[in-house]
Amino acid sequence: MTPPTNVKSLRGLHTGNIQSNPATFGGCTHARLCPAPCLTRIPQRFIMEADRRHFLPGGYSTRLCPMRFHSPTAHIFVPDSLEPQAALARSTHMGIGAHQDDLEIMAIDGILRCFGRSDHWFTGVVVTDGRGSPRTGIYADTSDEQMRHIRIQEQKKAAIIGEYAAQVFLDYPSAAVKTAGNQAPVADLAHLFSLARPQIVYTHNLADKHEHHVAVALKVIAALRSLPAGARPQHLYGCEVWRDLDWLVDSDKVAFDVSSAENLQKALVGVFDSQISGGKRYDLATMGRRRAHATYHASHATDASTGMVFAMDLTPLIEDDGLDIASYVQAHIDRFAADVQARIAQMQS
Numbered sequence: 143m144t145p146p147t148n149v150k151s152l153r154g155l156h157t158g159n160i161q162s163n164p165a166t167f168g169g170c171t172h173a174r175l176c177p178a179p180c181l182t183r184i185p186q187r188f189i190m191e192a193d194r195r196h197f198l199p200g201g202y203s204t205r206l207c208p209m210r211f212h213s214p215t216a217h218i219f220v221p222d223s224l225e226p227q228a229a230l231a232r233s234t235h236m237g238i239g240a241h242q243d244d245l246e247i248m249a250i251d252g253i254l255r256c257f258g259r260s261d262h263w264f265t266g267v268v269v270t271d272g273r274g275s276p277r278t279g280i281y282a283d284t285s286d287e288q289m290r291h292i293r294i295q296e297q298k299k300a301a302i303i304g305e306y307a308a309q310v311f312l313d314y315p316s317a318a319v320k321t322a323g324n325q326a327p328v329a330d331l332a333h334l335f336s337l338a339r340p341q342i343v344y345t346h347n348l349a350d351k352h353e354h355h356v357a358v359a360l361k362v363i364a365a366l367r368s369l370p371a372g373a374r375p376q377h378l379y380g381c382e383v384w385r386d387l388d389w390l391v392d393s394d395k396v397a398f399d400v401s402s403a404e405n406l407q408k409a410l411v412g413v414f415d416s417q418i419s420g421g422k423r424y425d426l427a428t429m430g431r432r433r434a435h436a437t438y439h440a441s442h443a444t445d446a447s448t449g450m451v452f453a454m455d456l457t458p459l460i461e462d463d464g465l466d467i468a469s470y471v472q473a474h475i476d477r478f479a480a481d482v483q484a485r486i487a488q489m490q491s
């Protein structure tokens with residue numbers, strides 16, 4: 143059978159472009175690697191000392207972006223072997239999660255929209271290093287460093303299965319992400335946004351109950367707010383992992399229909415064996431939540447989809463830098479509370 147012409151071509155998978163040392167991939171001296179000069183305004187405080195010579199006093203890069211991140215072990219994996227900067231530059235959708243496996247749970251809409259297409263590309267970003275994750279079964283005796291390696295390998299498997307444009311590992315210890323004053327992850331994310339220029343960005347929702355998730359969402363918002371308005375994505379969505387978003391009133395709910403490619407979805411959430419095999423069935427729970435949302439989203443209509451994920455629209459927070467983040471979330475909670483109270487009052491009257 144002749145494959146459709148718009149299907150992505152994997153030119154051979156190899157690990158040669160996995161950088162094991164410093165997140166420096168040359169100096170981007172070849173224009174073909176970085177199709178557009180990076181003229182994005184980057185606040186001086188986010189520019190590492192070693193890079194300052196590349197920037198004008200006003201904060202504009204005078205040369206093509208060197209791909210540098212703050213963690214010396216940060217790296218990027220490109221499933222189809224394209225040069226890392228060209229791989230990033232083709233991004234249309236980007237997911238940014240705290241941990242390995244978060245993207246496949248929360249950003250499946252972006253992954254599915256890009257799968258098998260040559261004009262849409264999903265880039266994954268994992269912020270923490272996975273060293274502190276719980277371990278049982280065959281992983282019970284692994285060291286923190288071994289666990290980090292295992293989780294990175296699992297995330298690379300997902301990137302291959304999902305045909306990601308690139309998978310970035312910023313490789314921060316969890317504590318570094320939780321530190322509010324640590325601007326290094328913000329600078330890394332701003333740098334990634336300026337290289338990739340995705341139009342749709344998925345991250346954690348601000349009402350999540352995992353503190354790493356909320357911390358990452360705040361870093362993402364800070365990074366986007368550091369960019370000029372024209373360099374920001376069209377949409378920023380806060381998605382479900384720990385605590386779903388069924389509680390949002392329907393008018394606040396962004397509902398993504400993820401009915402397609404259930405086989406692919408199962409593979410993507412199932413590949414993280416180190417998190418699942420000990421008995422924590424994230425794979426079943428994630429697929430079950432999608433199915434439950436599809437059925438319970440509308441009470442009177444028959445199921446129009448077989449899978450659904452919900453998101454909180456965080457776009458207003460990157461359109462108005464003065465919008466208070468906590469107040470923005472509180473307004474969603476207030477509308478939920480009012481909805482509950484109104485229904486009870488209506489039934490009592």
Ligand SMILES: [Zn+2]
Nearest residue numbers: 240241244383
């Ligand atoms: Zn997580």
